Amino acid sequence: MTRPHVTLKIATSMDGRIALANGVSQWITGSESRARVHQMRADHDAVLVGVGTVLADDPLLTARTVPPPPKQPVRIVADSKLRTSSQSRLLNSQGLGKVVLASTRPAKGYSDEAMQGGPEIWTVPGPDGKVSPKALLDRCAVEGLNKIFLEGGGKLAASFIQAGLVDSIEWFRAPILIGGDGLPAVAALGLSEMTDAPRWRTAATARIGDDTLETYVRA
Numbered sequence: 001m002t003r004p005h006v007t008l009k010i011a012t013s014m015d016g017r018i019a020l021a022n023g024v025s026q027w028i029t030g031s032e033s034r035a036r037v038h039q040m041r042a043d044h045d046a047v048l049v050g051v052g053t054v055l056a057d058d059p060l061l062t063a064r065t066v067p068p069p070p071k072q073p074v075r076i077v078a079d080s081k082l083r084t085s086s087q088s089r090l091l092n093s094q095g096l097g098k099v100v101l102a103s104t105r106p107a108k109g110y111s112d113e114a115m116q117g118g119p120e121i122w123t124v125p126g127p128d129g130k131v132s133p134k135a136l137l138d139r140c141a142v143e144g145l146n147k148i149f150l151e152g153g154g155k156l157a158a159s160f161i162q163a164g165l166v167d168s169i170e171w172f173r174a175p176i177l178i179g180g181d182g183l184p185a186v187a188a189l190g191l192s193e194m195t196d197a198p199r200w201r202t203a204a205t206a207r208i209g210d211d212t213l214e215t216y217v218r219a
């Protein structure tokens with residue numbers, strides 16, 4: 001079975017930060033960029049984030065395009081310990097489309113209301129006690145989800161990059177500076193040799209409102 005294609009989306013300041021030190025990340029980029037992100041979501045089979053992003057932002061992760069897409073992407077959270085709150089907007093919007101919690105353990109602790117009509121719990125453990133990116137993508141393939149839109153945050157992005165599972169990057173860059181106390185777009189990769197740094201080829205650059213969109217593909 002072919003591995004799903006993974007596009008990583010990152011929205012940063014000029015200096016590559018995705019949030020302030022206190023976790024505030026809305027809104028770094030402008031409205032045109034955000035509209036483009038909704039279109040990108042609509043063009044994928046699934047949107048994937050880490051539970052850190054769900055806890056910080058309580059996102060809906062739907063594709064809010066005009067007109068609305070014929071089908072909403074499946075919304076997947078990498079959530080090893082099932083920390084997504086049953087009060088979250090994700091678990092209370094399952095009428096809008098399927099929600100999956102990718103975990104290292106079977107479902108426990110959710111109210112009947114939150115479990116009604118979903119979410120699906122996929123048990124895809126990795127050796128480090130977190131969700132295995134590879135096992136998660138294998139499960140996506142089985143489910144017929146072949147285009148995955150990975151929206152961060154920095155820790156989940158780093159895991160997918162380290163595993164060599166990111167095929168392209170859509171990098172929105174806003175003309176603001178956040179500084180070194182902001183959260184980096186990609187968490188630690190643990191490199192000691194420059195030759196080990198994952199390399200990308202710039203495929204396109206576009207101006208979106210006041211922002212820049214750089215598209216990279218794996219070199």
Ligand SMILES: NC(=O)c1ccc[n+]([C@@H]2O[C@H](COP(=O)([O-])OP(=O)(O)OC[C@H]3O[C@@H](n4cnc5c(N)ncnc54)[C@H](OP(=O)(O)O)[C@@H]3O)[C@@H](O)[C@H]2O)c1
Nearest residue numbers: 011018025050051052053080130131152153154155156159
């Ligand atoms: N500007 C942007 O484009 C953008 C996009 C997204 C997020 N953000 C911001 O980024 C911040 C959150 O980022 P974050 O890095 O703290 O969190 P994150 O990457 O969203 O989530 C990290 C958490 O996901 C879980 N996880 C499960 N499997 C994993 C794996 N294989 N690798 C890594 N994590 C895995 C872990 O928690 P468990 O161990 O509990 O499973 C981990 O702590 C928020 O401030 C948010 O606003 C910005």
